[in-house]
Amino acid sequence: MRRHREVLKFCGTSGLDPKRAQAFNPNVMADYFKKLKAAMDEHQYELGNIYNFDETGMQIGGGRKRTGKKFFIPRSSRARYRKRDGNLELVTVVECACADGTMLEPGFIFQGKMWDRGWVKNHPDIS
Template sequence: GLDPIRAQASNYTTFHHNFNLLSNYLKDNDIPWENVYNMDEKGVQLGGGRKNLQIQYFFSRDDRMMYRGKSDELQLVTILDCVCADGTADIKPGFMFSEVGKFGKWFKVHNDIV
């Protein structure tokens, strides 16, 4: 969902103006909405993490040291999602794996997804 602070900072007038500019540009250049796409990415970390250890660490607010947890079981994955503006393109999400090892269960597709 949308972060409440971002939602409060949203400006309807600015959004409306920007979408009018986009709409006019598309009309002036004969670009159909089916050729307009939005792409987003989300990075996730699989394996490891605080939930597996059940350990929490507390540090002083004044402590400026940089702490970095390490685990040999972490896998970084980027999920790419692309949506056609008019909803006609059937584009499935893509996955980018930065690690060499991959788990077979990552590639099993649940029936409700496709």
């Protein structure tokens, strides 16, 4: 770490679903791209017609996770608590990239039945 501080950093790990981990290996990936190339050769797909779609979820209000902030306090002090927002509403964010390098604007899925255009007034192409 001392010799390569500019390229290395210390961080923890995050969880990966076992099925996803099992599917993410060199043999499976090589097979996928072999099949993709065969399909592209056979059907003459244009890059502008190939898209990748992904989604991620976030909790409004920070959810139950900690902020990662730590504080120094005197050893003699009792533990300090901070109130946090009890709002655990989930928002789904979807994004879509094209093989030609272009991106669609992201989409947001909120809980509820009404859509307020004011939520994205600065970015009217977002849905």
